[in-house]
Amino acid sequence: xxxxxxxxxxxxxxxxxxxxxxxxxxxxxxxxxxxxxxxxxxxxxxxxxxxxxxxxxxxxxxxxxxxxxxxxxxxxxxxxxxxxxxxxxxxxxxxxxxxxxxxxxxxxxxxxxxxxxxxxxxxxxxxxxxxxxxxxxxxxxxxxxxxxxxxxxxxxxxxxxxxxxxxxxxxxxxxxxxxxxxxxxxxxxxxxxxxxxxxxxxxxxxxxxxxxxxxxxxxxxxxxxxxxxxxxxxxxxxxxxxxxxxxxxxxxxxxxxxxxxxxxxxxxxxxxxxxxxxxxxxx
Amino acid sequence: xxxxxxxxxxxxxxxxxxxxxxxxxxxxxxxxxxxxxxxxxxxxxxxxxxxxxxxxxxxxxxxxxxxxxxxxxxxxxxxxxxxxxxxxxxxxxxxxxxxxxxxxxxxxxxxxxxxxxxxxxxxxxxxxxxxxxxxxxxxxxxxxxxxxxxxxxxxxxxxxxxxxxxxxxxxxxxxxxxxxxxxxxxxxxxxxxxxxxxxxxxxxxxxxxxxxxxxxxxxxxxxxxxxxxxxxxxxxxxxxxxxxxxxxxxxxxxxxxxxxxxxxxxxxxxxxxxxxxxxxxxxxxxxxxxxxxxxxxxxxxxxx
Numbered sequence: 001x002x003x004x005x006x007x008x009x010x011x012x013x014x015x016x017x018x019x020x021x022x023x024x025x026x027x028x029x030x031x032x033x034x035x036x037x038x039x040x041x042x043x044x045x046x047x048x049x050x051x052x053x054x055x056x057x058x059x060x061x062x063x064x065x066x067x068x069x070x071x072x073x074x075x076x077x078x079x080x081x082x083x084x085x086x087x088x089x090x091x092x093x094x095x096x097x098x099x100x101x102x103x104x105x106x107x108x109x110x111x112x113x114x115x116x117x118x119x120x121x122x123x124x125x126x127x128x129x130x131x132x133x134x135x136x137x138x139x140x141x142x143x144x145x146x147x148x149x150x151x152x153x154x155x156x157x158x159x160x161x162x163x164x165x166x167x168x169x170x171x172x173x174x175x176x177x178x179x180x181x182x183x184x185x186x187x188x189x190x191x192x193x194x195x196x197x198x199x200x201x202x203x204x205x206x207x208x209x210x211x212x213x214x215x216x217x218x219x220x221x222x223x224x225x226x227x228x229x230x231x232x233x234x235x236x237x238x239x240x241x242x243x244x245x246x247x248x249x250x251x252x253x254x255x256x257x258x259x260x261x262x263x264x265x266x267x268x269x270x271x272x273x274x275x276x277x278x279x280x281x282x283x
Numbered sequence: 284x285x286x287x288x289x290x291x292x293x294x295x296x297x298x299x300x301x302x303x304x305x306x307x308x309x310x311x312x313x314x315x316x317x318x319x320x321x322x323x324x325x326x327x328x329x330x331x332x333x334x335x336x337x338x339x340x341x342x343x344x345x346x347x348x349x350x351x352x353x354x355x356x357x358x359x360x361x362x363x364x365x366x367x368x369x370x371x372x373x374x375x376x377x378x379x380x381x382x383x384x385x386x387x388x389x390x391x392x393x394x395x396x397x398x399x400x401x402x403x404x405x406x407x408x409x410x411x412x413x414x415x416x417x418x419x420x421x422x423x424x425x426x427x428x429x430x431x432x433x434x435x436x437x438x439x440x441x442x443x444x445x446x447x448x449x450x451x452x453x454x455x456x457x458x459x460x461x462x463x464x465x466x467x468x469x470x471x472x473x474x475x476x477x478x479x480x481x482x483x484x485x486x487x488x489x490x491x492x493x494x495x496x497x498x499x500x501x502x503x504x505x506x507x508x509x510x511x512x513x514x515x516x517x518x519x520x521x522x523x524x525x526x527x528x529x530x531x532x533x534x535x536x537x538x539x540x541x542x543x544x545x546x547x548x549x550x551x552x553x554x555x556x557x558x559x560x561x562x563x564x565x566x567x568x569x570x571x572x573x574x575x576x577x578x579x580x581x582x583x584x585x586x587x
Contacts, residue, residue, distance in 0.1 A: 013395075013396045013397065013398070014398075016392060016395055016396070016397045017397050017398040017399065019392060020392060020393060020397050020399075020400070020403040021403065023389055023392075023403065023407065024402070024403040024406035024407060025406075026463075027406050027407045027409060027410055027463070027467060028406040028409060030410075030418075030421055030422070030425060030463070031409050031410060031413060031421075033421070033425075033431075034413070034417070034420075034421045049424075049427070049429055049430050049431055049434065056431055056434075096315075097315045097316050097319060098316070100312040100313070100315060100316070101312060101313050101315070101316035103312055104308070104309040104312035104313045105313075108305040108306075108308055108309040108312070109301070109302065109305045110302065110305050110306045110309045111306075113309075116313065119320075120316060120320060123320055123324050123325070124320070124324065125520075126324065126569075127520050127521065127523075127524045127572075129524035129526060129545060130523075130524055130565060130568065130569050130572070131323075131324060131327040131328055131331065131565075133331075133548060133549065133552050133561060133562070133565055134327040134328070134330045134331035134334065134562060134565065135323065135326075135327035137330070137334075137558065138326060138327060138330060153319075153322075153323065154323055156319055157316060157319035157320060157323050157324070162316065187308045187312075191312075215414065216414045216415060216416075218415065218416060218526070218527050218530075219526050219527075219549070222530075223549075223553060234414055234415075234416040235416075237416050237417070237420065238416050238419075238420075238527075238530075238531055241416075241420050241423070241531065248420075248424050251420045251424070252420070252421070252424075254417070254420070255413060255414075255416070255417030255418075255420050255421060256417075258413070258414045258416065258417050259412050259413040259414060259417055262412050262414070263409075263412035263413075266412055
């Protein structure tokens with residue numbers, strides 16, 4: 001009987017594994033198709049689409065021409081650079097603002113602290129898209145249309161980053177701060193030299209949140225930027241997708257380039273990413 | 284909160300001094316976030332509500348005049364807009380339970396004893412790293428009438444489908460694309476929720492001879508209430524403002540079949556230049572979205 005049960009348990013776990021593999025394939029096949037076909041000449045991408053054959057996934061030869069054309073002919077290189085500048089600036093400024101707010105909300109003692117915390121987190125939870133259209137009209141009247149500053153500003157306030165950092169700061173014993181104060185350290189010095197140094201993972205998580213938010217932003221650059229020289233990479237990619245009918249080879253190369261930076265970042269930081277405090281839905 | 288300074292001298296005055304010290308620094312530290320909040324969230328909300336109460340002509344040569352509820356009345360008197368609202372609500376009633384349900388089933392599968400569980404998780408997670416624009420480009424190509432999905436259908440003896448080109452299939456195709464992007468993301472949150480459920484509870488259920496389906500609905504789902512509520516609310520919010528697939532793949536068509544409220548507000552504002560009507564649409568969108576979120580909190584909150 002024990003053997004029979006063990007046998008049926010093994011069979012069930014094999015069944016689950018097969019099911020998992022099929023589900024995994026559903027997610028990975030389209031992604032690997034983009035990756036592979038980005039290295040094929042566009043003509044071949046198009047001719048391999050139909051009828052169904054192994055040509056769909058087996059290239060005759062690999063080439064970098066889609067990437068070279070996209071980066072140097074289509075101005076996608078400039079857009080990628082703009083995206084990087086906007087993301088890095090947003091992360092630096094956003095982390096400074098969020099960590100100052102988080103420090104005030106976790107360490108300093110004042111009346112109404114809980115209420116301020118709730119207001120900050122809740123109001124930044126309202127999806128940005130919902131207010132993007134009215135905000136872009138304000139930005140246009142302030143002369144921020146077609147500027148990188150206009151693109152950076154919405155990324156600097158992030159409720160989740162404040163939440164994350166505050167959670168982490170709450171876990172740092174207050175005796176550290178008291179000792180530093182006895183040594184005559186000021187509050188900014190305690191925050192930047194003491195608390196931030198002890199918050200590697202929370203800083204990484206919050207920085208990643210801000211980075212990914214800005215890296216994938218689409219509606220905001222679409223409505224704020226009309227000059228192609230200031231445009232960000234996702235909108236530039238969408239524009240080439242519309243314009244040239246079916247240059248799938250270049251489109252796929254753009255998608256790969258866009259995916260490359262967050263993918264590398266996430267996989268490098270995976271051990272931190274797995275610890276994202278919000279991931280459990282716990283408070 | 285205890286403070287070294289409090290105990291060092293006479294308690295009362297020192298305590299007041301620390302409080303004032305803390306308050307001053309708190310105000311300084313909170314100022315940038317507070318300014319960002321006012322400028323980036325509060326101001327546009329107020330300006331959207333205010334703008335929705337005015338009427339102007341595209342181009343803005345004539346000064347806007349106060350119209351009260353005029354924009355709202357004409358919106359709700361327009362059958363096409365009413366169609367957009369019911370479409371948006373229907374879309375959300377389908378896509379949110381669908382995405383969360385599938386994400387939960389996959390998560391429940393992957394926390395069981397499965398060979399190479401980490402590998403499958405990574406594969407399902409990979410679409411998250413592709414920005415939405417990239418995924419839409421790929422699916423636009425895959426679901427092209429001359430694309431590989433139709434080639435696959437023909438190969439197994441089916442009939443090629445029009446997908447994004449058909450009014451009856453376009454919205455369903457958008458749901459497929461959005462789910463391919465979203466499911467892996469929500470699955471991550473649910474997996475960590477599932478892993479927090481103690482193994483002993485499952486063992487007790489096994490001893491009580493509770494079958495896998497019974498265990499799932501009467502033990503797993505109730506114990507997962509908090510993460511489930513969190514992902515459901517977050518997913519709902521995300522899908523109410525879903526924009527990229529519509530803009531990139533269908534532009535609201537064919538025959539308005541994929542015209543969702545967020546895209547409609549964008550089109551009204553930028554394509555037709557009706558800034559005030561667009562603002563009214565944003566207010567309507569936000570109101571419906573908040574109503575949905577509140578409803579979910581009411582239905583799924585912990586029983587007292």
